[in-house]
Amino acid sequence: MPKKIKIAVIFGGRSGEHEVSLVSAESVMKALNRKKYDVIQIGITKTGEWVTEKKDLLELFKQGKIKKGSRLPPEILTKVDAVFPVLHGTYGEDGTIQGLFEMINIPYVGAGVLGSAVGMDKVVQKQVCEQAKLPIVKYIWFLEKEWRVNHTNILRHIEKTLKYPAFVKPANMGSSVGITKVHNKNKLIAGINLATKYDKKILVEQAVKNAREIECSVLGNDEPIASMPGEIISSGEFYDYDAKYVDGQSRSIIPAKLSKKLMEDIRKMACQVFRVTNCLGMARVDFLLDDKRGKIYVNEINTIPGFTSISMYPKLWHASGLSYSDLLDSLIVLAIERFKEKQKIQSGYKPRKEWYR
Numbered sequence: 001m002p003k004k005i006k007i008a009v010i011f012g013g014r015s016g017e018h019e020v021s022l023v024s025a026e027s028v029m030k031a032l033n034r035k036k037y038d039v040i041q042i043g044i045t046k047t048g049e050w051v052t053e054k055k056d057l058l059e060l061f062k063q064g065k066i067k068k069g070s071r072l073p074p075e076i077l078t079k080v081d082a083v084f085p086v087l088h089g090t091y092g093e094d095g096t097i098q099g100l101f102e103m104i105n106i107p108y109v110g111a112g113v114l115g116s117a118v119g120m121d122k123v124v125q126k127q128v129c130e131q132a133k134l135p136i137v138k139y140i141w142f143l144e145k146e147w148r149v150n151h152t153n154i155l156r157h158i159e160k161t162l163k164y165p166a167f168v169k170p171a172n173m174g175s176s177v178g179i180t181k182v183h184n185k186n187k188l189i190a191g192i193n194l195a196t197k198y199d200k201k202i203l204v205e206q207a208v209k210n211a212r213e214i215e216c217s218v219l220g221n222d223e224p225i226a227s228m229p230g231e232i233i234s235s236g237e238f239y240d241y242d243a244k245y246v247d248g249q250s251r252s253i254i255p256a257k258l259s260k261k262l263m264e265d266i267r268k269m270a271c272q273v274f275r276v277t278n279c280l281g282m283a284r285v286d287f288l289l290d291d292k293r294g295k296i297y298v299n300e301i302n303t304i305p306g307f308t309s310i311s312m313y314p315k316l317w318h319a320s321g322l323s324y325s326d327l328l329d330s331l332i333v334l335a336i337e338r339f340k341e342k343q344k345i346q347s348g349y350k351p352r353k354e355w356y357r
Helices: 018-031 057-062 075-079 096-103 113-120 122-131 144-161 185-195 241-246 260-276 312-319 324-343
Strands: 005-012 037-044 050-052 082-086 139-143 166-170 180-182 201-206 212-220 230-233 251-253 281-290 295-302
Touching: 005 018, 005 057, 005 075, 018 037, 018 057, 018 082, 018 324, 037 057, 037 075, 050 057, 082 096, 082 324, 096 113, 113 122, 113 295, 122 139, 122 201, 122 260, 122 295, 139 144, 144 185, 144 201, 166 185, 180 185, 185 201, 212 260, 212 312, 212 324, 230 312, 260 281, 260 295, 281 312, 281 324, 312 324
Parallel strands: 005 037, 005 082
Antiparallel strands: 037 050, 139 201, 166 180, 166 201, 212 230, 212 281, 230 251, 281 295
């Protein structure tokens, strides 16, 4: 009988998406084939402490019964065959924990340090897409400190450059936390003040009127493939945190009702976004479709998309012919393949003379 692959599933984290991570991790662990994998649970508390080797660890996290852990990662992390980080948002999806995996030289699912960092920062990913001539909406960004000392000029610049309605977003946050759709100056000010609670970098972007929200899942390393696109019908004015997870009224249409050409254009563009942002393993690319003009805009890329039972990433792949369990297998295979390829790269250098002694 083949030896089981030892997989560490990491969840929780210092993020506004801590609770989403717990639900995603629960779905992932239920779907991992226990005939293939020996699953180790590792949780990170909201204060950044690491906990493992406790019975029903995930359930303890969900009940808020974890009081204290270690400030350092557990030793077991260095003894696994691969890591599956199910950590949405800051300190999990932004390249920080990926840097730790690189330092201790273990395979891990998903994007590397650069791809994760680019994908997390909504401003940087827009700049990268802009450079690659991918279609994006008009936007403005500024720092919280600039807002404090010069808010009058910033407001004037926003209103001169963009039209209402607009979206105000913290640059580094997911699950629509801290995002406001604004229709006038007072709402704009309130939206900016809210966004500064979650990040020091603020993004304001032009809203697409009557936009359809289209999502596409991407899988692969050097040669990514895209799922069929799906559409989100939000229960609210836009697809915010409550509409995603709380009220249960939003719905998805898979496949999205689009022309064959538009479907293929979106799939192609999703792979382009994946490549230019240096993504690896997996990502969900979100688009805004202006139906009236037939125009597609890249909204954002998510390098650790949701894996809950209602999440679009696995649902889109399932509809494209790849089951949840097989999807997880593919992601782990991609992680190990990428790791093996990286081991072939020479990292050291032997100088002609030992000048440093």
